[in-house]
Amino acid sequence: MLRNFLRGAALFAGSLLLVSAVIFGVVHLRPGDIAEIHNLSPETARSLYLDRPLPVQYFLWLGHCLRFDFGISLSDGTPVAALLRDYAPTTLFLTFGSLLLALLLAIPAGMYLGLRPASRAGKMLSAVMYAVSSTPTFVLGYIVLAVAFGVFKVYITAPPEGPFNLVAWAAYYLLPVCILAIGNGALGELVRFISLEARQVDGAMFMKAARARGVRLWPHFLRSMKIGRASCRERGVDLGGRRIIKKKK
DSSP: OOHHHHHHHHHHHHHHHHHHHHHHHHTSSSSOOOHHTTTOOOOHHHHTTTTTTTHHHHHHHHHHTTTTTOOBBBTTTOOOHHHHHHHHHHHHHHHHHHHHHHHHHHHHHHHHHHHHHTHHHHHHHHHHHHHTTTSSSHHHHHHHHHHHSSSSSSOOOOOSSSSSHHHHHHHHHHHHHHHHHHGGGGHHHHHEEEEEEEHHHHSSHHHHHHHHTTOSSSSHHHOOOOOHHHHHHTTSTTTTHHHHHHHOO
């Protein structure tokens, strides 16, 4: 088990290193000098190691990242680490809030759709999930803009102030959490995965044996569901939208 963990950790670290090198190289493929494009002074260019060869720039940048020194923002001079600390609470709240809401909606819907696919309610639920999954993101964006400008009368609270209050933060982030949980086909993807998993588990031999023995089915059924893999995969789809939503908020 330890060997598998170490092998996985080594593969993960190697993948991160390879991806960082590729992205760093692609950024420098565009024509022109970066310092001239951004009108950087010679002192700023030297502080960013732009006068060094590209491999030297990469390893210097990598060394600073490993020390959690991400430099300063060129727009306002704020340390990037401070910006990350400022955005981290909002990002975590949106991430786990939308994940919780998506799972609360997808688990019962997916299990019912997997166990009762031919029922009238199952067909209606399937149609609703297909409609939600096929809704373009820009349509949800128009809905958000309509709510923000008062076309749709939806109550939106002011930003919470003072000591941390979970209820106030939940009310303030209700709209973006709902958009992230439903948008980009995330909810439909979760429902589809859970319904397929429920159908496969329900038809397994151990479930047939449990029915024949007359024991309770739900403990065996839920223990064999692989919901965690679906939720992790779904989180990788919509991380990019959080920056836009936070800027709008």
